[in-house]
């Protein structure tokens with residue numbers, strides 16, 4: 001089957017909010033149908049999705065998010081869960097400290113906000129595990145507030161589209177103002193713009209080989225107009241996973257997730273041959289509160 005024709009590009013010479021308007025128009029036809037974007041999604045569900053999506057692709061997050069929300073539909077539900085259940089439900093999403101942090105966030109929401117998710121960015125940022133990005137994403141996508149929402153994808157889009165650079169600079173305070181300067185004046189469209197910019201970075205203006213021929217704002221893109229200059233400095237190396245401490249930690253946790261009672265050290269020894277690396281990873285899991293040692297020297301998920 002022929003692939004669909006790329007969308008007609010917006011006119012050349014757009015700047016500021018006119019660029020944001022063009023992205024909102026493009027998003028109306030290009031948006032992925034993701035469950036946390038549906039109109040009936042509440043701010044708690046958005047918060048859960050944002051924490052899961054940090055460093056983890058949509059395809060892996062979606063089934064875990066669905067199961068998680070079915071089990072713990074409110075912050076109060078999650079606050080009452082055991083750490084072990086939360087780590088088990090996190091499954092293979094990676095960076096499992098996020099699971100414990102999310103539970104801590106739920107406890108704080110119950111204690112400080114009667115279980116609801118505040119709309120105020122400052123109150124959101126005061127929650128454990130909620131930073132600049134997540135606070136604005138929840139205020140914007142969960143509460144419908146126009147907010148500049150700046151993740152890695154958006155910084156890359158702005159670097160190319162506005163500044164004519166192949167890559168984003170390291171995160172800086174000015175990123176928020178850069179993105180706010182592109183937002184449409186209408187509040188509803190400004191909210192749509194925030195998610196549209198993220199979508200463009202995820203689907204079209206991707207890190208390697210941007211799909212400029214499919215880009216709705218290609219005629220106004222500073223990087224394209226400058227002749228697509230190469231990035232400064234050395235190319236970034238792709239992070240490997242095999243053999244890393246992350247892989248070892250994941251294997252150790254797999255054993256404990258599957259066990260219904262504490263396991264002896266010998267059961268953990270079998271998952272990784274390098275004793276020094278295995279021991280280092282087990283120590284780090286203990287330090288992170290993801291694993292506990294029982295008085296008789298066995299290991300278990302935290303109770």
Ligand code: SF4
Nearest residue numbers: 160205212215218221
């Ligand atoms: S034209 Fe290419 S580089 Fe410019 S914003 Fe679109 S996808 Fe990104």
